[in-house]
Amino acid sequence: MATVSVAKELRCVGCRTCEVICSFIHEGECRPVLSKIKVNREPFTGATRIEIADDCDLCKGKPECIRWCPVGVLKYERE
Numbered sequence: 001m002a003t004v005s006v007a008k009e010l011r012c013v014g015c016r017t018c019e020v021i022c023s024f025i026h027e028g029e030c031r032p033v034l035s036k037i038k039v040n041r042e043p044f045t046g047a048t049r050i051e052i053a054d055d056c057d058l059c060k061g062k063p064e065c066i067r068w069c070p071v072g073v074l075k076y077e078r079e
């Protein structure tokens, strides 16, 4: 089984490009609320938490969130 996983969460700059590209490709709209990947910031620490929904389809084998992340936070993994 293959998944998108979070390799370097501390590097995440919170730009939310991954959310925008995911929603655009799958829903035709740049609306992070529709994205399969969610980026949340802890209000007090500023730490980032990234979650990927179970229904992520890996963009049919070419994960766009990985491609567009500007700092290489995400990675493709095969079990």
Ligand code: SF4
Residues within 6 Å of the ligand: 011, 012, 013, 014, 015, 016, 017, 018, 019, 039, 050, 068, 069, 070, 071, 072, 073, 074
């Ligand atoms: S695109 Fe990369 S740096 Fe930007 S929010 Fe997503 S994981 Fe973080």
Ligand code: SF4
Residues within 6 Å of the ligand: 004, 021, 022, 035, 036, 037, 052, 056, 057, 058, 059, 062, 063, 064, 065, 066
């Ligand atoms: S791999 Fe594709 S469907 Fe899954 S979270 Fe990334 S952009 Fe969205």
